[in-house]
Amino acid sequence: MIRKSGADYAYIMETFGPFLAFVRLWIECMIVRPCSQAIVALTFSVYVMKPFFPACEPPEDAARLLAVCCICVLTFVNCYDVKWATRVQDVFTYAKLLALFIIIAAGVYQLTQGKTEHFSFINTKTEVTSLALSFYSGLFAYNGWNYLNFIIEELKDPVRNLPLAIAISCTLVTVVYTFTNVAFYTTLSPAEVLGSEAVAVSFANRLFGSFAWTIPVFVALSTFGAVNGILLTSSRLFYSGAMHGQMPELLTMIQTSRMTPAPAVLVMALLSMLYLTSSNIFALINYVGFATWLSIGVSVLCLPWLRWKQPNLERPIRVNLIWPVLYLAATIFVTAVPMVASPVETGIGILMILTSIPVYVIFIMWQNKPLWFAKGSASITAMLQRLLVVVGKSKTARL
Numbered sequence: 001m002i003r004k005s006g007a008d009y010a011y012i013m014e015t016f017g018p019f020l021a022f023v024r025l026w027i028e029c030m031i032v033r034p035c036s037q038a039i040v041a042l043t044f045s046v047y048v049m050k051p052f053f054p055a056c057e058p059p060e061d062a063a064r065l066l067a068v069c070c071i072c073v074l075t076f077v078n079c080y081d082v083k084w085a086t087r088v089q090d091v092f093t094y095a096k097l098l099a100l101f102i103i104i105a106a107g108v109y110q111l112t113q114g115k116t117e118h119f120s121f122i123n124t125k126t127e128v129t130s131l132a133l134s135f136y137s138g139l140f141a142y143n144g145w146n147y148l149n150f151i152i153e154e155l156k157d158p159v160r161n162l163p164l165a166i167a168i169s170c171t172l173v174t175v176v177y178t179f180t181n182v183a184f185y186t187t188l189s190p191a192e193v194l195g196s197e198a199v200a201v202s203f204a205n206r207l208f209g210s211f212a213w214t215i216p217v218f219v220a221l222s223t224f225g226a227v228n229g230i231l232l233t234s235s236r237l238f239y240s241g242a243m244h245g246q247m248p249e250l251l252t253m254i255q256t257s258r259m260t261p262a263p264a265v266l267v268m269a270l271l272s273m274l275y276l277t278s279s280n281i282f283a284l285i286n287y288v289g290f291a292t293w294l295s296i297g298v299s300v301l302c303l304p305w306l307r308w309k310q311p312n313l314e315r316p317i318r319v320n321l322i323w324p325v326l327y328l329a330a331t332i333f334v335t336a337v338p339m340v341a342s343p344v345e346t347g348i349g350i351l352m353i354l355t356s357i358p359v360y361v362i363f364i365m366w367q368n369k370p371l372w373f374a375k376g377s378a379s380i381t382a383m384l385q386r387l388l389v390v391v392g393k394s395k396t397a398r399l
Contacts (some may be wrong), residue, residue, distance in 0.1 A: 008299035024354035034271035041067035044223035092225025100220030107183020129341030136289030253390035297331030
């Protein structure tokens with residue numbers, strides 16, 4: 001029905017108008033993407049350093065510095081050559097799958113030996129607040145399930161291929177991640193899993209002996225590729241927002257010699273490094289989890305809303321309303337309950353979302369800006385354009 005690239009942003013723009021669409025864009029660009037990148041970069045650094053600190057946690061400052069190095073290296077790759085970035089993504093995705101299949105195979109072997117003593121719910125927390133917060137950490141692993149919608153205009157036969165790709169990928173990821181967790185619990189107790197900074201390392205140390213170093217290497221490669229994937233896809237969202245006049249024009253520009261979206265990549269990298277002022281991965285997950293599921297819940301609300309307001313629209317893919325209703329109920333649960341369970345992180349998340357309002361009022365809603373404001377913005381854009389040697393898609397470079 002809505003065949004524009006931009007995914008949730010495009011759906012909200014068509015359904016609820018520019019203000020809520022901008023809030024969604026702000027959440028994704030200023031919170032979700034850079035915060036997710038910071039989380040994965042920190043995970044990368046923990047797995048790289050854990051073999052050197054087997055009996056204690058790696059130093060926080062060292063973890064942050066290594067995460068910054070990871071982001072900087074991949075920022076250079078994405079600014080220098082798109083082909084390099086896609087090759088990095090392919091290679092490190094294979095490393096991720098190989099690591100997961102090795103862990104699953106070890107878990108299957110443990111099951112054949114009757115190692116099921118940790119499959120119990122003893123000492124499980126049953127508070128509703130703990131349950132809601134646990135969803136943030138669990139669902140974070142599935143972030144990205146809707147990213148294919150960002151390039152729907154470039155898909156061949158999206159009516160067939162979009163739902164097929166989402167169904168296959170989500171099913172595969174769910175099966176692989178479930179079996180990976182089953183494998184962990186054949187060897188580690190729940191207390192050991194919760195107490196470990198790098199669960200796969202603890203698992204490998206128990207089972208693989210002198211080859212235990214291979215698992216943290218593979219997991220580090222996996223997370224390295226995940227950071228690259230976030231950088232690689234973020235420019236699509238910036239471009240979609242700028243086409244609606246809701247993002248700076250500079251972020252749609254490409255580098256003239258390398259033909260890469262350098263400004264968008266650099267902004268994403270800088271924001272991610274800003275989030276690295278915190279090394280608490282679970283606090284960062286709470287920030288991004290609240291913002292993510294609140295904003296995606298609004299995009300899912302578009303479906304029943306349009307079904308009610310515009311019942312005669314063409315709908316090549318028709319979904320039973322029971323599914324968005326169940327999703328919205330789950331969204332209310334995972335966003336409302338954590339306000340009680342984790343008020344500080346949730347409050348910070350709300351404040352970050354609310355910062356979108358003055359930005360929208362000043363830069364988008366306010367049309368009759370003073371001449372000095374317009375000239376100043378144009379001068380800054382031109383200066384950065386010359387500095388980065390970038391040009392708009394359909395404009396002549398003035399360098």
